[in-house]
Amino acid sequence: MNCQVKICGITNLDDALMACRYGADALGFVFYSKSPRYVSPETANNIVAQLPPFITPVALFVDATHEEIVSVINGSARWMIQFHGNESEAECCSYQRPFMKALRMKQGDDIVALVDQYPSASAILLDAYKPDVPGGTGEVFDWSLIPKNLSKPLVLAGGLTPDNVKQAVKQVAPYAVDVSGGVELSKGLKSEPKVRAFIGGAKSE
Ligand SMILES: O=C(O)c1ccccc1N[C@@H]1O[C@H](COP(=O)(O)O)[C@@H](O)[C@H]1O
Numbered sequence: 001m002n003c004q005v006k007i008c009g010i011t012n013l014d015d016a017l018m019a020c021r022y023g024a025d026a027l028g029f030v031f032y033s034k035s036p037r038y039v040s041p042e043t044a045n046n047i048v049a050q051l052p053p054f055i056t057p058v059a060l061f062v063d064a065t066h067e068e069i070v071s072v073i074n075g076s077a078r079w080m081i082q083f084h085g086n087e088s089e090a091e092c093c094s095y096q097r098p099f100m101k102a103l104r105m106k107q108g109d110d111i112v113a114l115v116d117q118y119p120s121a122s123a124i125l126l127d128a129y130k131p132d133v134p135g136g137t138g139e140v141f142d143w144s145l146i147p148k149n150l151s152k153p154l155v156l157a158g159g160l161t162p163d164n165v166k167q168a169v170k171q172v173a174p175y176a177v178d179v180s181g182g183v184e185l186s187k188g189l190k191s192e193p194k195v196r197a198f199i200g201g202a203k204s205e
Helices: 013-021 041-048 066-073 089-093 111-116 165-172 192-204
Strands: 004-007 026-030 056-061 080-083 099-105 123-128 154-156 176-179 184-186
Touching: 004 192, 013 026, 013 041, 013 192, 026 041, 041 056, 041 066, 056 066, 080 089, 089 099, 099 111, 154 165, 165 176, 165 192
Parallel strands: 004 026, 004 176, 026 056, 056 080, 080 099, 099 123, 123 154, 154 176
Antiparallel strands: none
């Protein structure tokens, strides 16, 4: 299976084009102002306008307002949305764009039931849970907690790196992997060797 790869936390055009050159399928842009990877709608839409064809830009929000979301997605018909907060199915659907819903893995959660709350999602992203931090934590969760019978394509996230992505793809067989901190040089800036190694590792399985 060709595992899809999303490189998240893109803040500049050079990193975006570099990730595309090494085979990224999707690029994530963080519109959560408390994140060190925050990017403005103007900058992000300017980058998206210069992306090669067939690359999916993903707009990441954490409990954002309707106005914030619309101010981004109105800039391009190419946007897919990643909801990384406590958004309901009804809210996620209301933008009439393809979306994925992030769920943060806590011991004891009924993941199958949580996934089933989002029947309109194109995919479900599973990330590590850390209190008070919505994502981009760099932490890995216990992949053995992932149920085999999820009703949606799975995007695996949380603490993935060039060193563990191959094992993750082998063990979990996700539809896609998503990485932010694991391919950075510093917060918000991507490392070319790490991006190359990550995508190569994910797609070698
Ligand atoms: O990247 C961020 O700063 C971020 C902020 C708020 C919510 C989500 C965020 N990123 C997403 O978090 C996961 C895991 O990131 P990491 O690889 O562990 O750094 C991933 O889905 C990012 O898209």
